[in-house]
Amino acid sequence: MSEPATAPAELGNDHGYGPDIDHVLLSEEQIQAKIAELADQVAGDYAEREVLLVGVLKGAVLFMSDFARALRLPTQMEFMAVSSYGSATSSSGVVRILKDLDRDISDKHVLVIEDIIDSGLTLSWLLKNLGGRRPASLEVCALLRKPDAVKVDVPVRYVGFDIPNEFVVGYGLDYAERYRDLPYIATLKPEVYSS
Numbered sequence: 001m002s003e004p005a006t007a008p009a010e011l012g013n014d015h016g017y018g019p020d021i022d023h024v025l026l027s028e029e030q031i032q033a034k035i036a037e038l039a040d041q042v043a044g045d046y047a048e049r050e051v052l053l054v055g056v057l058k059g060a061v062l063f064m065s066d067f068a069r070a071l072r073l074p075t076q077m078e079f080m081a082v083s084s085y086g087s088a089t090s091s092s093g094v095v096r097i098l099k100d101l102d103r104d105i106s107d108k109h110v111l112v113i114e115d116i117i118d119s120g121l122t123l124s125w126l127l128k129n130l131g132g133r134r135p136a137s138l139e140v141c142a143l144l145r146k147p148d149a150v151k152v153d154v155p156v157r158y159v160g161f162d163i164p165n166e167f168v169v170g171y172g173l174d175y176a177e178r179y180r181d182l183p184y185i186a187t188l189k190p191e192v193y194s195s
């Protein structure tokens, strides 16, 4: 990467991760502006319906909380925790439920909130699983998508950014459970993966 190694001050606090950051893909400002745009779109589409946001833990936790506040509609929130990456940078292809929803979603208008669609395996599995619970409607809002990595086609109504096929961290996304707390989305220096 030819970009500067340290994040400029306007990108926000690097939480001490600065030396590990290779390249900032999306600044805090870009992310927040996109969330406002997505929220406006969703608010228009769901004006007549009460929406139940289903956040996919842990990656979507920051997006879910900013998105729910930007939506300005009465919403309910549920969370499901699934994991397919562990501490690897490619999907194991095996999706495990670590925490299920706390309640029935039948007859609810469910909007799944995901941080990223990479191979699409997690979401494809999740949509089948949630679809079987007979919601009144089921749509997806994902902040990021990697079009060049998608292995299975998943119907996604709302997408924030299409990004290149590189492993990214920050704004909820981790590598080996680190970097979720960064306010922006970035790539890591190659040596971080070998240490």
Ligand SMILES: O=P(O)(O)OC[C@H]1O[C@H](OP(=O)(O)OP(=O)(O)O)[C@H](O)[C@@H]1O
Binding pocket: 056, 057, 058, 059, 060, 082, 083, 084, 085, 086, 091, 114, 115, 116, 117, 118, 119, 120, 121, 122, 123, 174
């Ligand atoms: O499209 P895919 O290739 O399936 O990848 C996307 C999923 O992978 C990540 O979750 P992860 O398994 O890392 O769990 P986490 O959110 O707890 O980090 C991410 O948060 C998505 O849920």
Ligand code: HPA
Binding pocket: 085, 116, 118, 119, 166, 167, 168, 169, 173, 174, 175
């Ligand atoms: O690029 C990524 N970064 C972090 N977690 C992920 N899970 C799927 N793709 C990614």
Ligand SMILES: [Mg+2]
Binding pocket: 059, 085, 086, 173, 174, 175
């Ligand atoms: Mg992860």
